[in-house]
Amino acid sequence: EPEVTQTPSHQVTQMGQEVILRCVPISNHLYFYWYRQILGQKVEFLVSFYNNEISEKSEIFDDQFSVERPDGSNFTLKIRSTKLEDSAMYFCASGARGDPRGETQYFGPGTRLLVL
Amino acid sequence: KQEVTQIPAALSVPEGENLVLNCSFTDSAIYNLQWFRQDPGKGLTSLLLIQSSQREQTSGRLNASLDKSSGRSTLYIAASQPGDSATYLCAVLNAGNMLTFGGGTRLMVKP
Numbered sequence: 001e002p003e004v005t006q007t008p009s010h011q012v013t014q015m016g017q018e019v020i021l022r023c024v025p026i027s028n029h030l031y032f033y034w035y036r037q038i039l040g041q042k043v044e045f046l047v048s049f050y051n052n053e054i055s056e057k058s059e060i061f062d063d064q065f066s067v068e069r070p071d072g073s074n075f076t077l078k079i080r081s082t083k084l085e086d087s088a089m090y091f092c093a094s095g096a097r098g099d100p101r102g103e104t105q106y107f108g109p110g111t112r113l114l115v116l
Numbered sequence: 117k118q119e120v121t122q123i124p125a126a127l128s129v130p131e132g133e134n135l136v137l138n139c140s141f142t143d144s145a146i147y148n149l150q151w152f153r154q155d156p157g158k159g160l161t162s163l164l165l166i167q168s169s170q171r172e173q174t175s176g177r178l179n180a181s182l183d184k185s186s187g188r189s190t191l192y193i194a195a196s197q198p199g200d201s202a203t204y205l206c207a208v209l210n211a212g213n214m215l216t217f218g219g220g221t222r223l224m225v226k227p
Contacts, residue, residue, distance in 0.1 A: 004159075031213065043160070043205065045214040056212040091159060101147035102167060105215060107160040 002026045004108035006092050012114045013082055021077045021111045025094030032075045033093040033105060034067065036060070043091070049075065082115045089113075118143045118210050122218035129196055130226050137191040137221045139206030144184050151180050151191050152205040154220065160205065164191070196225045 005024045013019050025032050034046040047057045049067055066078045075094075079086055089112050095105040119142045129135055139149070148167050152160040164173045164180040166189070172181040179192040193200060203222045207215040 033214075035215070042219050043207075043215075043217040045216065048213050050213075056214055058214070101209060101213075104150055104162045104165045106162065107152075109159040112157075 004092055004094055004106050006090075006108040006111050008111060009109065010112045010114075012116065015084060015115055016081050019079050019082055019113065021079075021090050021092075021113070023075045023077075023092030023094075023108055024073050025075055025092065026106055027073070029094035029096060029106075031055075031094065031096045031105075032067075032069070033095075034077045035091045035093065035107075036088040037091065037110075038085075038088045046077075079113075082113075084115050087113060087115045118146075118208060118216045120206060120208055120216050120218035122204075122206055122221050124221060125219065126222040126224075128224040128226065131196060131198060133196050133225075134192065134194050135196055135223075137193070137204050137206075137223070139189040139191070139218055141187045141189075141208050141216075143210065144187050146184065146208040146210055148209045149180075149182050149189050150207050150209070150215070151178075151189075152207060154203045154205055156203075163204075193223075196223075198225050198227050201225050 007022045032049040037043045045058050047061045048055045064080045068076050089110045091110045092108040093105040096103045121140050123138050150165045151163045166173045166182040177194040182189045203220040205220045206218040
């Protein structure tokens with residue numbers, strides 16, 4: 001069964017460094033998402049992406065964050081200058097060959113980011 | 117702003133028991149409601165999706181109901197097994213195509 005994959009599974013970085021988290025969504029999906037979960041807290045929406053542009057973003061997704069679909073298969077989240085509070089599990093999700101309101105979002109296994 | 121709450125936060129039951137997990141949401145203008153399972157340190161696995169026009173969905177030993185007008189959903193697990201031990205997350209899809217998650221119910225099923 002097709003699945004969403006994410007790399008790396010773990011990343012440790014120094015505060016102020018740039019990180020890029022990578023995702024390969026399910027191949028025929030049209031909508032792509034990033035969520036994060038700080039340890040012990042709820043899963044939070046960051047951004048949704050459709051037709052090569054951001055369709056929605058939360059207040060968490062400030063100028064330090066960006067997303068890109070550089071080719072037909074990868075979807076990336078970049079954090080330009082990491083802060084301690086960016087430490088979290090980052091989940092990529094994809095969904096919808098048609099109307100996203102009718103279909104589930106499929107989540108990847110996550111990248112655990114630790115900022116020191 | 118949509119808020120999703122799940123109770124109880126944790127639940128421990130002996131194997132074989134039937135159990136109910138609860139989810140409530142503050143804004144009834146949802147497109148769908150989804151239940152996910154999360155194992156420690158792992159991703160989210162979709163269990164059931166209920167469209168806003170539906171009342172319930174079933175998959176094996178799982179049954180989820182939705183009362184949109186009152187902002188409530190329940191997940192019923194029949195004949196629980198130790199392998200059901202995990203955190204169960206409820207999430208609603210709002211305008212903007214974003215999922216809003218509850219805090220989860222951590223379930224432990226003891227052999």
